[in-house]
Amino acid sequence: xxxxxxxxxxxxxxxxxxxxxxxxxxxxxxxxxxxxxxxxxxxxxxxxxxxxxxxxxxxxxxxxxxxxxxxxxxxxxxxxxxxxxxxxxxxxxxxxxxxxxxxxxxxxxxxxxxxxxxxxxxxxxxxxxxxxxxxxxxxxxxxxxxxxxxxxxxxxxxxxxxxxxxxxxxxxxxxxxxxxxxxxxxxxxxxxxxxxxxxxxxxxxxxxxxxxxxxxxxxxxxxxxxxxxxxxxxxxxxxxxxxxxxxxxxxxxxxxxxxxxxxxxxxxxxxxxxxxxxxxxxxxxxxxxxxxxxxxxxxxxxxxxxxxxxxxxxxxxxxxxxxxxxxxxxxxxxxxxxxxxxxxxxxxxxxxxxxxxxxxxxxxxxxxxxxxxxxxxxxxxxxxxxxxxxxxxxxxxxxxxxxxxxxxxxxxxxxxxxxxxxxxxxxxxxxxxxxxxxxxxxxxxxxxx
Amino acid sequence: xxxxxxxxxxxxxxxxxxxxxxxxxxxxxxxxxxxxxxxxxxxxxxxxxxxxxxxxxxxxxxxxxxxxxxxxxxxxxxxxxxxxxxxxxxxxxxxxxxxxxxxxxxxxxxxxxxxxxxxxxxxxxxxxxxxxxxxxxxxxxxxxxxxxxxxxxxxxxxxxxxxxxxxxxxxxxxxxxxxxxxxxxxxxxxxxxxxxxxxxxxxxxxxxxxxxxxxxxxxxxxxxxxxxxxxxxxxxxxxxxxxxxxxxxxxxxxxxxxxxxxxxxxxxxxxxxxxxxxxxxxxxxxxxxxxxxxxxxxxxxxxxxxxxxxxxxxxxxxxxxxxxxxxxxxxxxxxxxxxxxxxxxxxxxxxxxxxxxxxxxxxxxxxxxxxxxxxxxxxxxxxxxxxxxxxxxxxxxxxxxxxxxxxxxxxxxxxxxxxxxxxxxxxxxxxxxxxxxxx
Numbered sequence: 096x097x098x099x100x101x102x103x104x105x106x107x108x109x110x111x112x113x114x115x116x117x118x119x120x121x122x123x124x125x126x127x128x129x130x131x132x133x134x135x136x137x138x139x140x141x142x143x144x145x146x147x148x149x150x151x152x153x154x155x156x157x158x159x160x161x162x163x164x165x166x167x168x169x170x171x172x173x174x175x176x177x178x179x180x181x182x183x184x185x186x187x188x189x190x191x192x193x194x195x196x197x198x199x200x201x202x203x204x205x206x207x208x209x210x211x212x213x214x215x216x217x218x219x220x221x222x223x224x225x226x227x228x229x230x231x232x233x234x235x236x237x238x239x240x241x242x243x244x245x246x247x248x249x250x251x252x253x254x255x256x257x258x259x260x261x262x263x264x265x266x267x268x269x270x271x272x273x274x275x276x277x278x279x280x281x282x283x284x285x286x287x288x289x290x291x292x293x294x295x296x297x298x299x300x301x302x303x304x305x306x307x308x309x310x311x312x313x314x315x316x317x318x319x320x321x322x323x324x325x326x327x328x329x330x331x332x333x334x335x336x337x338x339x340x341x342x343x344x345x346x347x348x349x350x351x352x353x354x355x356x357x358x359x360x361x362x363x364x365x366x367x368x369x370x371x372x373x374x375x376x377x378x379x380x381x382x383x384x385x386x387x388x389x390x391x392x393x394x395x396x397x398x399x400x401x402x403x404x405x406x407x408x409x410x411x412x413x414x415x416x417x418x419x420x421x422x423x424x425x426x427x428x429x430x431x432x433x434x435x436x437x438x439x440x441x442x443x444x445x446x447x448x449x450x451x452x453x454x455x456x457x458x459x460x461x462x463x464x465x466x467x468x469x470x471x472x473x474x475x476x477x478x479x480x481x482x483x484x485x486x487x488x489x490x491x492x493x494x495x496x497x498x499x500x501x502x503x504x505x506x507x508x509x510x511x512x513x514x515x516x517x518x519x520x521x522x523x524x525x526x527x528x529x530x531x532x533x534x535x536x537x538x539x540x541x542x543x544x
Numbered sequence: 545x546x547x548x549x550x551x552x553x554x555x556x557x558x559x560x561x562x563x564x565x566x567x568x569x570x571x572x573x574x575x576x577x578x579x580x581x582x583x584x585x586x587x588x589x590x591x592x593x594x595x596x597x598x599x600x601x602x603x604x605x606x607x608x609x610x611x612x613x614x615x616x617x618x619x620x621x622x623x624x625x626x627x628x629x630x631x632x633x634x635x636x637x638x639x640x641x642x643x644x645x646x647x648x649x650x651x652x653x654x655x656x657x658x659x660x661x662x663x664x665x666x667x668x669x670x671x672x673x674x675x676x677x678x679x680x681x682x683x684x685x686x687x688x689x690x691x692x693x694x695x696x697x698x699x700x701x702x703x704x705x706x707x708x709x710x711x712x713x714x715x716x717x718x719x720x721x722x723x724x725x726x727x728x729x730x731x732x733x734x735x736x737x738x739x740x741x742x743x744x745x746x747x748x749x750x751x752x753x754x755x756x757x758x759x760x761x762x763x764x765x766x767x768x769x770x771x772x773x774x775x776x777x778x779x780x781x782x783x784x785x786x787x788x789x790x791x792x793x794x795x796x797x798x799x800x801x802x803x804x805x806x807x808x809x810x811x812x813x814x815x816x817x818x819x820x821x822x823x824x825x826x827x828x829x830x831x832x833x834x835x836x837x838x839x840x841x842x843x844x845x846x847x848x849x850x851x852x853x854x855x856x857x858x859x860x861x862x863x864x865x866x867x868x869x870x871x872x873x874x875x876x877x878x879x880x881x882x883x884x885x886x887x888x889x890x891x892x893x894x895x896x897x898x899x900x901x902x903x904x905x906x907x908x909x910x911x912x913x914x915x916x917x918x919x920x921x922x923x924x925x926x927x928x929x930x931x932x933x934x935x936x937x938x939x940x941x942x943x944x945x946x947x948x949x950x951x952x953x954x955x956x957x958x959x960x961x962x963x964x965x966x967x968x969x970x971x972x973x974x975x976x977x978x979x980x981x982x983x
Contacts, residue, residue, distance in 0.1 A: 217853045224857040274644075375970065379980035395967075396673070396882045398644035407971035414975060427849045430857070434847075434889065437947035443971065489892030489945050490905075492858075512854040522736060526801035526851045527729030528825055529879060530690075 115510030118220070121503060124250040124258025127154025128500030131165040132481060134175035140448060140455050141470040149179060151477030154499035159473060170502075172481070177494060180451060180486050181470050182228025182478030185429050186342070186389045186458040187369050187422035189233060191216035191259075195539035196235035197242055201280050201287065202300045204268060204334075205326035206242035208232045212256040215515040218426040219251045219259075223496045223504035225430030226480030229261060229459070229468050233369070236271035236344040237279040237541035239287060239296040243268050243330060244342065246462050248478070249496075251503050254515065265463035268334060269369075270297070271344035271537075272354060274400050279541050294353050301361050304331035340365045340463055342389070344537060346400040348376040355384050367461040369422065372404040378415035387418040387461045392435035393442070397535075409453060410443020420458035424536055427529075433480075437487040450487055569675060571704055571959035575599045577612030578939065578953070581621035586628055586913050587928040596626055598935040601958030606929060619960070621939050624952055627909070628928050629683025629702075629936040630891075630944070631916035633842040634822055634877030635884040637677055637685045638667035638701065638711075643881055651881075652691030657753055659718045660784035661696030663687050667708045673884070675965035678703040680885040681938040681951050684926060686842070686877070686916075688719050688796065693750060695719050697784065698796055700920050702936060704956035715920035717794035717820065718784065722808040723747045726801060730853070747807075754815070757785040791818050794920075796842070798822045801851065802829035809837045820919060822877070825851050828863045831870035840919045841867055844877035846890035858897055865898025868907060875916035876908070887912065892945030905945065934958070 281288020459469025688698030723746030917927025939953030
């Protein structure tokens with residue numbers, strides 16, 4: 096009893112230390128917060144870099160400038176000496192998904208990653224701890240035409256999958272060329288087993304969708320009952336009319352050119368190549384078509400189609416006018432995308448803004464959400480990452496990550512166990528090492544049908 | 545500032561003038577004076593402005609008042625810093641070309657007990673990975689086999705040379721993948737009883753192998769004592785373990801989960817071998833026990849996910865610093881097949897997240913230079929810039945751990961290594977390839 100009293104007294108007399116945060120403290124997904132970050136070096140990415148205050152009100156960036164004061168009740172983060180950048184956007188991820196590939200048939204435009212979304216995945220919190228706020232969850236690369244992807248915000252803390260959805264983001268879909276689809280389907284005697292086959296599978300699917308859409312349109316115009324709805328064809332018709340944006344897994348220059356040709360023939364203009372290790376070889380063609388590339392900083396040689404790679408890929412693409420982003424495709428690397436961006440200064444000498452654009456405004460543009468995120472501008476979402484130093488320095492650490500004005504990662508309040516859900520059957524904690532990591536997240540479930 | 549490309553072009557042009565195309569990778573021997581350099585000796589502080597003389601493969605002189613010899617080729621650092629070559633204390637450079645093409649992967653031999661499999665045998669001196677790796681200042685790597693209980697013998701190699709013998713850097717160690725207890729992540733759906741059984745059986749197998757090796761060693765000693773020259777029964781596995789049992793060759797014990805590290809320490813206690821722990825992902829959980837056992841650690845990867853879902857996000861980044869704080873002699877490894885060139889970044893992350901416990905850039909530099917040189921017993925030749933040591937070193941225009949820093953000069957065993965790799969060649973070829981053709 097005495098001891099308890101002493102403890103209580105001690106607690107009353109000392110200032111409260113910042114309590115470790117638990118996931119239960121995090122606000123609901125629909126929360127829109129307010130915050131004043133004062134005195135940081137602000138990397139707006141699109142409008143230069145300067146020391147400034149940034150005020151977020153009700154989830155949106157309200158003001159950027161010197162000497163801002165916080166409205167009553169708005170938290171002030173003193174950030175002199177620190178660096179503020181837009182929340183990082185990762186255009187290629189497979190975290191927080193209970194399944195990744197519907198590989199039973201080569202065209203599966205009807206499936207949606209939204210149905211596999213797990214908002215409790217600890218990887219979401221870890222990505223926040225790396226300054227990431229928006230990601231695209233892609234179907235795997237087992238199919239020439241995979242399922243529909245989902246762009247989400249990392250509103251960790253919610254148990255509602257729909258709470259993560261980036262409201263208003265365009266629909267996107269995954270395509271895949273090369274070794275993965277030919278291995279998965281060709282390996283069991285189903286087309287495609289070659290890069291020739293991949294082209295024809297895509298052309299056939301587009302042609303079917305064109306016929307389907309025309310039949311629907313004709314019936315609608317004529318006031319006839321509509322033909323039966325086919326979800327696969329509906330999504331592909333969306334690809335043809337530009338409402339569903341294509342992100343295509345690809346590596347070799349020849350297959351990249353093939354898809355550009357197919358898209359030109361079908362009049363589709365929005366196209367982003369994912370991985371695209373050999374995009375540097377056809378950068379002028381990509382620039383001429385207006386296709387984007389979302390690439391790795393330095394991953395290579397894990398399979399034959401990435402053997403003739405170069406870490407200078409992003410720099411060559413950028414210098415040739417191709418809209419380029421860096422992605423992770425990996426739960427580990429997505430935590431250090433700011434470091435991946437810094438590598439483009441070693442490999443090709445990109446400027447600070449060019450390097451940061453690769454993980455902010457450029458992927459935001461590729462996902463069609465650049466009006467909302469990807470730079471620090473008044474009116475944009477209050478998605479921010481605060482660093483202890485220049486984010487392009489190896490010594491930088493993420494101090495705070497803000498989504499919609501809500502602090503969802505705070506290094507000062509980070510506690511040990513940030514899981515939202517715990518397996519009640521687990522008696523001994525599993526220990527997963529880097530040697531256990533799945534090398535190719537794109538191929539999860541690809542051979543399990 | 546030098547760009548890698550400019551430097552690579554310059555370096556490539558010099559030998560190309562005198563010889564055929566394709567010679568752009570050939571290192572150049574000679575006497576060199578590195579002038580106007582900041583010299584980071586690692587063991588004897590920093591010389592803010594000085595000269596370093598390379599002759600006959602070794603560092604002949606270094607200091608603020610050293611003059612460039614008349615016969616030396618001058619290599620101006622332009623104020624850049626000279627560092628000893630970096631060690632990657634664990635990767636697969638030379639053993640793997642393309643991950644998914646099995647015929648190009650020489651890492652995992654058939655069998656659980658194969659300590660006689662020597663990495664040095666399979667190191668491919670012509671792999672495109674070697675030039676790619678060394679351009680980040682990584683000159684010396686421990687390349688090791690994996691798979692099974694005793695997968696083989698790792699080799700320390702220098703990343704220049706036309707034969708494995710030329711590349712051998714004077715250390716080999718037998719790898720022991722200490723049996724893992726517990727589950728390996730959420731995908732591991734084995735029952736607990738099954739997990740326990742597998743771990744018990746693996747440990748029993750290890751003990752059994754060790755009993756055989758001990759017996760083999762006793763027979764060998766007895767035969768030597770009796771001057772028995774008759775041929776021994778051919779047991780290559782046992783012959784490979786013999787120097788380990790006699791404390792003449794290091795046992796590299798891979799252990800990562802805290803429970804496995806503790807079990808490995810207990811197992812090693814009465815073995816009287818020269819042991820080094822490798823991996824050590826959860827070393828921070830049992831750092832005091834490792835320090836008490838006096839075992840050095842080759843730690844990494846640093847840039848990695850936490851081993852447990854309940855662990856704080858930055859544990860792998862802090863791990864090296866926390867081990868060092870406990871008094872463990874640490875070296876850093878990338879554990880990479882494809883990107884050992886990222887070793888300096890692993891060191892940088894360890895420094896960024898270790899500063900609160902006294903592990904900053906200087907400690908991180910030691911963990912990729914002199915510490916591994918000492919652990920591998922090659923500190924008389926490598927790991928620092930000192931007169932008489934091998935001239936294996938590189939020049940940078942900044943902090944070698946920063947991604948934006950370019951390496952502007954590279955010497956391995958006193959030979960100037962051209963700053964060119966297939967990746968820089970592709971850059972040079974395609975940066976301005978020309979106008980688009982219509983696809």
